[in-house]
Each structure stands twice: as structure tokens, then as C-alpha cells.
Amino acid sequence: MKMxxxxxxxxxxxxxxIPAGKTISFVSGYFNVVHxxxxxxxxxxxxxxxxxxxxxxxxxxxxxVVPEDLRLEAIRKISGIDHAFLMPSGPxxxxxxxxxxxxxKGNEHESKFNPEASVVDGYxxxxxxxxxEVRFSxxxxxxxxxxxxxxSSLNSGEGYLSRHDLSASSLATLIExxxxxNVVVIGDLIVDEYIACEALGMSQEDPxxxxxxxxxxxxxxxxxxxxxxxxxxxxxxxxxxxxxxxxVATYAQEKLSVxxxxxFLLDDEGRPTTLKQRFRAxxxxxxxxxxxxxxxxxxxxxDKMFENVSAKLENANLLVFSDFNYGCLxxxxxxxxxxxDGCG
Numbered sequence: 001m002k003m004x005x006x007x008x009x010x011x012x013x014x015x016x017x018i019p020a021g022k023t024i025s026f027v028s029g030y031f032n033v034v035h036x037x038x039x040x041x042x043x044x045x046x047x048x049x050x051x052x053x054x055x056x057x058x059x060x061x062x063x064x065v066v067p068e069d070l071r072l073e074a075i076r077k078i079s080g081i082d083h084a085f086l087m088p089s090g091p092x093x094x095x096x097x098x099x100x101x102x103x104x105k106g107n108e109h110e111s112k113f114n115p116e117a118s119v120v121d122g123y124x125x126x127x128x129x130x131x132x133e134v135r136f137s138x139x140x141x142x143x144x145x146x147x148x149x150x151x152s153s154l155n156s157g158e159g160y161l162s163r164h165d166l167s168a169s170s171l172a173t174l175i176e177x178x179x180x181x182n183v184v185v186i187g188d189l190i191v192d193e194y195i196a197c198e199a200l201g202m203s204q205e206d207p208x209x210x211x212x213x214x215x216x217x218x219x220x221x222x223x224x225x226x227x228x229x230x231x232x233x234x235x236x237x238x239x240x241x242x243x244x245x246x247x248v249a250t251y252a253q254e255k256l257s258v259x260x261x262x263x264f265l266l267d268d269e270g271r272p273t274t275l276k277q278r279f280r281a282x283x284x285x286x287x288x289x290x291x292x293x294x295x296x297x298x299x300x301x302x303d304k305m306f307e308n309v310s311a312k313l314e315n316a317n318l319l320v321f322s323d324f325n326y327g328c329l330x331x332x333x334x335x336x337x338x339x340x341d342g343c344g
Contacts (some may be wrong), residue, residue, distance in 0.1 A: 005088075005089070005097075006088035006089070007087070007088050007089040007093050007094050007097045008097040010085060010087075010088060010094075010097075011094060011097035011098040011099075012097075014053060014083050014085075014098060015098070017083070018050075018051050018082075022049075022050040022051050023049035023050045023051065023100075023101040023102070024049055024050070024051050024052075024053055024098065024100035024101055024102070025045040025046065025048045025049035025051065025052050025053070025100060025101070025102040025103075025104055026045075026053045026054075026055065026095065026098065026100035026102065026103050026104070027041060027042065027045045027052070027053075027054050027055070027103075027104050027105075028054070028055035028056070028057065028087065028091040028094075029055075029056070029057065030056070030057050030063045030064050030065075030071065031054075031056060031071050031074065031075055032063075032064070032065045032066045032071065033066070034074050034075065034078065036196055036214075036215070037106070039078070039196070039214055039215050040130065040198060040214055041104065041106055041130045042054070042078065042080060042081060043080070043214050044104060044128075044130040045102070045104035045130070046080050046081075048102045048104060048128060049100070049101055049102050051082045051083070052080060052081050052082050052083075053082065053083045053084075053098070053100065054075050054081050054083070054084040054085075055084075055085060055086075055087040055091065055094055056068065056071055056072055056075060056084065056085065056086050056087060057087060057091075058086055058087065058088075068086055072084060072085070072086055091115075091116055092115050092116055092119050095116055095119050095120065095125075096119050096122075096123075099123050099125065100125060101125055101126065102125065102126050102127075102128055103116055103120050103125060103126070103127050103128070104128050104129070104130060105127070105128075105129055105130070106129065106130050107129045107130050109129060110129040114127065175233055175234070176234075178230070178233040178234045178235045179233075179234035179235070180317075181235045181236070181317045181318055182235070182236045182238075182312075182315050182316050182317050182318075183227075183230045183235045183236065183237045183238070183316065183317065183318045183319075183320065184237075184238050184239075184240070184309060184312050184313060184316045184318070184319045184320070185223055185226055185227040185230065185237060185238070185239045185240070185320045185322060186223070186239075186240045186241070186305070186309060186319070186320070186321055186322070186328070186329065186333070187222065187223025187226065187240075187241060187320075187321055187322030187323055187324065187328055187329060188222045188223050188241065188242075188274065188322065188323065188324040188325075188326040188327070188328040188329070189220070189222050189223055189224045189241035189242065189243060189252055189265065189273065189274060189328075190220075190221040190222030190223075190224065190274045190275075190276060190324060190326075191218055191219070191220060191221065191224075191248050191251065191252055191273060191274065191275045191276070192218070192219045192220075192221045192276050192278070193216060193217070193218045193219075193275060193276065193277045193278070194216075194217045194218075194219075194277075194278050194280060195213050195215070195216050195277060195278065195279045195280065196213070196214055196215040196216075196217075196280055196281070197211035197212060197213045197214065197279055197280065197281045197286065198211065198212045198214060198281060199211055199281040199282065199286070200212055209286065211279065211281060211286065213279070218251060218255075220252055220255045220256060220259075221276075222241075222274065222322065222324050222326075223239065223241055223322030223323075223324070223328070224239065224241065224252060224255075224256060224261075224263075226320060226322045227239035227256070227259075227261045227263070227322075228256065228259040228260075228261055230320070231259055231260045231261050232259070232260075235318075236262075237260070237261050237262065238261075238262045238263075238264065238312045238316075239256065239261050239262065239263045239264065240263075240264045240265075240266075240305060240308060240309050241263070241264075241265050241266070241328060242265065242266050242267075242268045242271070242297055242301065242305075242327070242328045243265045243266070243267060243268070243273040244267070244268060244269075244271050244272040244273045245267050245269065246272055246273055248272070248273040248275050248291075249265060249267075249273040252265065252273065253265055264308050266297075266301055266304060266305060266308075268297060268298075268301060270293065270295070270298075271292070271293035271295075271327070272291045272292065272293070273291075274290075274291065274292040274326055275290070275291040275292070276288065276289075276290050276291075276292075277289040277290075277291070292326055293326070293327065294325065294326050294327055295327050296327045296330040297327055297328060297330060297333075299332070302330060302332055302333045305333060306333060306336050306337075309337070310337075313337060319337055321334060
């Protein structure tokens with residue numbers, strides 16, 4: 001009885017996970033550093049079929065710099081990828097076993113020899129080339145990163161310690177003390193959103209820049225990230241802020257929970273959750289859009305905020321006000337905790 005190869009076994013396993021009638025788009029590569037060119041490639045491939053499968057070339061061959069387990073982990077964290085795995089064989093053999101309806105490569109390969117072409121043609125599939133070139137070299141990016149590391153960063157860290165009369169051991173001692181602290185943070189919550197775009201050119205109708213977004217990243221900012229950093233140092237953190245009734249608030253609440261922050265976010269119907277969007281292309285910011293209100297919260301919300309805060313102040317060691325001047329910290333709220341002597 002003929003033994004099933006590792007390649008055919010993995011291909012069979014992937015096919016069994018995909019519902020009948022669904023088409024597969026396949027991309028392979030090393031992916032040492034995942035950059036915008038790869039993201040455009042993945043988006044293009046995902047649009048060509050129902051299921052996107054990524055095959056990662058193993059360690060031990062030219063082009064593999066970052067360990068394969070780390071490369072696989074990075075690819076699996078990208079949304080829109082349905083299956084990612086380490087290929088036990090070269091792309092041509094695996095493609096022959098999986099028989100994906102579409103195989104996608106970067107546009108820069110179109111004028112070169114593609115050994116996959118004959119395999120794909122053999123079973124009636126399609127070999128397509130992404131409409132956007134992969135304009136980055138993973139190896140070049142790694143070399144640049146290493147060179148920049150040699151030039152600077154550790155020295156600047158040592159300079160900071162020297163200016164503040166700290167040593168690595170004394171800093172570690174200070175950080176360790178945070179594990180015993182109960183910290184209360186009050187202040188403006190901000191969510192930052194970065195929208196990576198491909199600049200397509202100017203509109204034919206009017207002098208307007210035309211862009212195509214291909215990746216959205218959101219981060220908790222403002223007082224929220226202050227609370228998250230304190231929690232990251234080991235403190236027990238309670239955070240109080242104001243949000244609107246929207247999905248941005250839901251994102252912030254969920255993210256703060258992941259960080260380990262005990263977040264109390266009050267709804268203010270008169271404002272959206274503060275969201276700052278930046279549309280970027282080729283490392284430059286094209287446009288900033290801020291969804292916010294800057295008026296002070298109402299007296300009713302001040303009373304409700306302090307009622308919640310006061311329950312935590314009894315056992316608090318440290319009270320932090322983090323004000324970005326968006327209305328969460330009117331003077332009437334800032335002055336109230338003065339009656340609590342336990343906070344530093």
C-alpha cells in the first residue's frame with residue numbers, strides 16, 4: 001500500500017475543512033517580515049476565491065531568515081487568512097496535491113519563469129498576479145532594522161537612566177513596587193485608528209486624491225493606555241472614562257479587559273467615543289479625521305463618575321488624572337477627591 005506523503009496529507013486535511021463548493025485561493029512565500037506589499041497581495045488573493053490559504057516555506061533554504069514558527073505565528077494573526085501552515089514540500093508539489101482554483105503571486109513575477117504555471121494548467125486552475133507590486137524586500141527591511149539598531153537605541157536608554165539618576169537594578173525595584181499598588185485612573189479615552197491605503201492617483205472629475213484602504217488598525221489611547229501601562233507594570237488598575245453609545249466604545253471596553261484593566265466607562269449621549277483616524281500611504285499621513293466633542297461632561301455625569309470613583313478611592317494608593325482636554329475632567333470633578341488622604 002502506497003504511503004500518503006506529508007504534502008498530500010496536509011492538502012487533504014485542508015480540503016476537508018472547507019465546505020463543498022467553496023473555491024480556494026493559494027499564496028506561498030517566506031514572509032520574514034510582513035509588510036504592506038504582502039497585505040495587498042493577501043487582499044487581492046482573498047478577493048479571487050472563497051477561502052484564502054497561505055503556505056509558508058520551511059527553514060533551511062535560501063530566503064528563510066526568521067524562524068519558521070515565528071513566521072507562521074505572524075501570518076496566522078492576519079485577519080482574512082483562513083488557513084496558514086508550514087509547507088512540507090515545494091510550492092509546485094503542494095499545489096498539485098491541493099489543486100486550488102486560483103494561485104496568486106506578486107505582480108513582479110509575471111515576466112519571470114513560474115514553475116507553478118504548468119501544474120496549475122494541468123488541472124484547469126488559474127495562475128494570477130496581484131495588481132499591486134510587492135515593493136519591499138523582507139531581507140532589505142531586516143538589514144535596515146539591524147543597522148538602525150546598531151546605530152542608536154540602547155545608548156538613548158542608558159542616557160535616560162543617567163539623567164534621572166537611575167540604574168537598571170533600581171528601576172527594576174521601582175517597577176516591582178507597582179505590583180502592590182491599587183491605582184485609579186480618570187481621564188479622556190481616545191481610540192486611534194490607522195488606515196493603510198494605496199494611493200491610486202487623482203480623480204478624473206475633480207482635483208481629489210483617490211485612495212484604496214487595505215488595512216485598518218485600532219489602538220486604545222489617551223487615559224485608557226495610561227491605565228493599560230500601569231496594569232502592565234503589575235498594578236491593580238481601575239479606570240474611569242466617558243464614551244458614546246457606539247461600536248468604538250465596545251471595542252475600547254473589550255480591549256481594556258484584555259489588558260486587565262477594570263474599566264468603568266460612562267455613556268454620554270451628547271458625544272461619540274473619541275476616535276482619531278489617520279489615513280496613511282507610503283509612510284505619510286494623507287488625512288486626519290477626529291470624531292470628538294470637547295465640552296465638559298454634565299453635572300449629572302460628574303456626580304455619577306465620582307460616585308463610582310469614590311468606591312475605589314478608599315483602598316487606592318495612587319490617583320492619576322490623565323487630561324486631554326476633551327471634557328472628561330471638569331474642575332468640579334478634579335477637586336472632589338481631595339478628601340481622600342490615602343492617594344499619592
